[in-house]
Amino acid sequence: MPYTPSGFFCDRLIRERERRDGEGSLSKPLRFSGQDFAALKQECLTKKCLFEDDTFPASVESLGYKELGHKSNKVKNIVWKRPKEICENPQFIVGGASRTDICQGDLGDCWLLAAIACLTLNEKLLYRVVPQEQSFSEGYGGIFHFQFWRYGDWVDVVIDDRIPTFNSQLVFTKSAERNEFWSALLEKAYAKLHGSYEALKGGNTTEAMEDFTGGVTEFYEMKEAPKELYKIMKKALERGSMMGCSIDSLVPARFETRTVTGLVKGHAYSVTAVEECKQSQHKEPKVRLVRLRNPWGQVEWNGPWSDNSKEWVSLSKGEKDKLQHQSAEDGEFWMAFEDFKKNYTKIEICNLTPDALEDDKIHKWTVSVNEGRWVRGCSAGGCRNYPDTFWTNPQYRLRLLEEDDDPEDNEVACSFVIALMQKNRRKERKLGANLFTIGFAIYEVPKEMHGNKQHMQKDFFLFNSSKARCKSYINLREVTQRFRLSPGEYVIIPSTYEPHQEGEFILRVFSEKRNTSEEIENRIEADHPVPAPANAGEESEEDQQFLSIFQQIAGDVSTGRPVSAWGSEMEITANELKNVLNSIVSKHKDLNTEGFSLESCRSMISLMDMDGTGRLSLQEFRHLWNKIKQWQGIFQHYNSDQAGSINSYEMRNAVNDAGFRLNNQLYDIITMRYANEGMNIDFDSFISCLVRLEAMFRAFQAFDQDGDGTIRLSVLEWLQLTMYA
Template identity: 55%
Template sequence: MYAPPYPVAAAPGAIPYQQYFNAYPTIHYPQPPSAANGYGWHGNGYGWQLDPKQWRKGGGGGPVPPTPSTGTVEETPIRREKVEKQNAWFGERGSGYRVKSGEPQDFYKLRDQCLDRGDLFEDPEFPATDSSLFFSRRPDRYYEWRRPNEIANNPQFFVEGFSRFDVQQGELGDCWLLAAAANLTLYKRLFFQIVPDDQDFDEKYAGIFHFRFWQYGKWVDVVIDDRLPTYQGQLVFLHSTEDNEFWSALLEKAYAKLHGSYEALKGGSTCEAMEDFTGGVTEMYEMEACPPNLFQIVLKAYERSSLMGCSIEPDPNVLEAQTPEGLIRGHAYSITCVKYVDISTPNVAGKIPLLRLRNPWGNESEWNGAWSDGAPEWRFISEEEKEELGLTFDNDGEFWMSFKDFQKHFSRLEICNLNPDSLSEEELLEGHKKKWEMSVFEGEWVRGVTAGGCRNFLDSFWHNPQYRITLTEVDEGEDEELCTMIVALMQKNRRQIRNTGADLLTIGFALYYLPYPDRVPKPLDLNFFKYNASVARSPSFINLREVTCRFKLPPGTYCIVPSTFDPNEEGEFLLRVFTEKANIMEYDGYNRGSIREIRGNEVDDEEDEPPSAPPDSPPDSPPPHPPSSYPSYPSEPHYPGGGGGYPYPQPAAPGGYPQPGYPQPGYAQPGYPGGYPQPASPGGYPGYPGYENQGYPYPQPNPYPGYPYPQPQPPPRSSRSGDPISSFFKSLFK
């Protein structure tokens, strides 16, 4: 159950204004490359398997991976104990982690100390004991911790470079992590950002290694010793196909340390690991409900070097069943190229959108339809274009297909967008790549202060943190004058505190249009939300680590309100906003006063019933689920009421905004992994609009008498024909 264990937040006015809001400055984090993600909760083999490309040392070099920085941004009066940094050693102030000794774990300093003393490093923060293996039980057998030279002869960090074949799953149900690690090997510069190559079993070997992970806006350098759990002399968990290669096993250990134990890695989503490896932001699309301009989205993602993958809904009765067209169900494919290809036939000439896909098996299991290897369609392509495409007809798992066939035969598309600093300037110039503009905010929901719950709880909803963003420049190359914006809301540190019984919160966000931003209060008050509907929202409130959605909005000022579903649920969050053009974004609150300092990993002491897991989900891995007050299926109406429900008539959308037409879901789509019911839209009304607009049984209110500022009006019409606001919802997901 998701009933809040605490009273509903106090009515507006009961607490001074400055106590309602945290004040965090805009922080633009330089971050490394992004990569692709998987879908759903993994631990049973579902997820990404990736191309068997292999990088060799000495074959290209690439930039030197960054080391932790000593620079900081301005410290806020609210978070005095935490200074934000681009990079940080594990345990360093600003890393988000504390160490028992109080001394940050500086890899180079610790290695030099061990070399001077002539001994091997033993990590006091992640000891070779059962507590580093499991938090909920004792091991059912004895695990012996051994160093690599006690496991294999001639141990090496890399054996002839690195490839996805270096990632082999052991006894731990963390295939979601392994899928991400395998994808990491495809991109050399990205790989060395996570796995520094300044370490090996050479003359500087001291039993110490380090890895870097993105954690909520910063890169944390995690130091470990090289003692690994074994049983009967063999590695128990992640290992390489080469017995004497250890980078992958050590990477898994560093990630386990980051989250407290190996057991903490059981069950998860590949996108979570990919984001920790890259700092990227994930989008997901279902082919049954995809936007009409999906190919333009895919093409732009490819131009920005976003990583993409796709899959077909599995057959519940047959593992990896093959379709008549040669495709594998329940299997992940990589999208390796997106092109408009010139075609010339006796009857027609023009461009056709094609995709190049790769089956990670790397064998003859390929698409056998139109544009497949050796298909007759290729005779209409010039030899020059074939050469430009690098066209080959080998049994290597790679094939081309039309975008139309892709939409027909595949079920799901995953895109992980790169952040603005994912590409080097050289890559931008050589590949004509484009960067996203990104704004990042940190915040938290505090019980009785800023944890207002969703829009169902109107009296407290306005207590939530609020962020204003002004979109001024429209996208390039679009017929309609709209601005693309991706909003990603991520809850922080939930996996690290699984040993306390904490679970993921049910989160989402809403966007409100501000036609007169200078004439409304900062922050927006109860009256505003009582008589103004949101113009866009997250697809659903759901218990995933991150909720992401793409919007196409007219230029103007908007307010983003992130929240949990129920009031008084505490947690920290990271809000990231990606736009194609520069934007102006600010925290819509107060900078004066002290709210409270962040209390480390403190969580609510609530006793929620564990969600029921689908049959195929891994143990101890609850799937994403809607809150208890949602109906079982989105088609069942749900009207707010009782226990803090919405007591007022629902507001109409701002003038010029049609009532229906809310964004298509990204996560909450038909065919959710495991076959359990889909999360409902907010409020549970039929379709995606949620409780505010479609089907509400009460009349829409007239403008509120005495409303102290002008009623919302649509943005001015553009010089182009047509109303940009009317076209807003039609083009929302372009």
């Protein structure tokens, strides 16, 4: 169900307040589906019953919606069982969680399992996702919980321990130890987070890596990888980063099939180590090696530096011990860095946030996180190919403050990674939602504009080319890229490829040194020019015609006193005001309007009614009329095609010309409140919007006695203000 303007923004304000109160942090994760693990577990123990999760039941709906849906033969023989029904003496973790605990089942989620394998390399990260002190013995209530990073917040996901089985064997992820269940339960919790097991089919290791860590991922095609890839991988591991890689399968029929070298195409692997070793009595004294893991728990590389290859003879016992070399069919193997580059197609590196890194010796990234939203007709401007709307996209000012410690080619520059992530698309897949094609561009801010936090206007982008941009717009959950730019000030523009596509996103910036990034939000303020009263001799023909109509209508309800000047004390009601205005406006054929509505006229009276009578005197109306004429001129300027309306993107400039400085959230509200289905705003709606803005600014300033930009209202004052405005 779509949000109403008030519903969406109230909800957004509540979420922002929760974050200020610590909700969504590592220490205080959000409760997914509103479930409190501790309370639910205690209830089960008190009642001496096993937990059954009605938000993710043991049913077909939790399995899937298509290939694992009601019409699929695959689900007919699946039985949901608890671990105690599957084996004797089930354990949550046996002898510590390790990479061999993750073996793929009948679900195409090797991308997820490769990420879990990487997770086991860092106990702090692992036990943040997989809380310890969970077991099938002491305090067992059939309930478990896991924690994931989800679009800027940490969430706690509660599940029961009923798992899909076939012939008492786990259908999906399992451990090499038959009585160990942490990896199967983790997979179930992740499936619940996304709506079903089937929702996990197909993906990139980066996605799960980020959901386990809150990190940001770099993605490299091996054939286009930078020359310093080994250095990037080495530094990434030193920062505790997680890495995955894969080999593209060009022929669908050969998806996830073994090659003669033992590697599997279309399959996700974990990179678990990168080392440089000394070789004795060898023409190449040093060799660079990469250690990888196949999440199947078997099927390994059989080329140079494989488990039993002759190359190991060239290493001393000390070097072998450093590499923890062993010969075992466990899915883990070493290979030369050059062979790694030749055989694998792409690599994904998940860089961790500082809160994920415990060791002070590890070099930590600086991270900036910004949440945003593309709103159709307002801030969903599309890419640079659409210059009329591109500038309306959300804008983020980036300040690079310190250069790298180890500059390349003596170049003074700052290294950083930008990651643009669209939200909720996997979960909504069963509803037909597809990923948007997204990307971003970076523009250098001229020195004379440094520190100016105003939204960059259309002309800036017409006359300035981007300093850098993502390699391509692509329909992935996240688009990331590494850059090196000189210290300075830049503006980042995230966008969908096509305009008018509505969705939420997160923009994150990781840099090796200090940076700041923030959304460019115009300062909210208003100019209130009061039109000077006109002398009788200065009255235009239209003014005189208007005065005549006003006298005629006002005279019908007055005491009959003659009217000869603008200062008359005669007053008119909202309905009479409607007649006066529409008599004049109807003569402006270029406005193509049906006239002002009664509701609009009531708003006008509330704006100009200084004495609280609910009517307008002639003097009050003259001020209103001068404002309307001023706003009419602005409207006609943007109504250049004489269509009788202005589009919602032009509305931003029109509002600015009328003297109002607003931010993106307010422009979003205006679009949703006043634009029609075609994202156009007619003259009546335009005037109504400006009247409301003028009235609310004026009311706020009346309450803001000390001018500090905040006011305090009682319920009565709030209702009086909003009901009459």
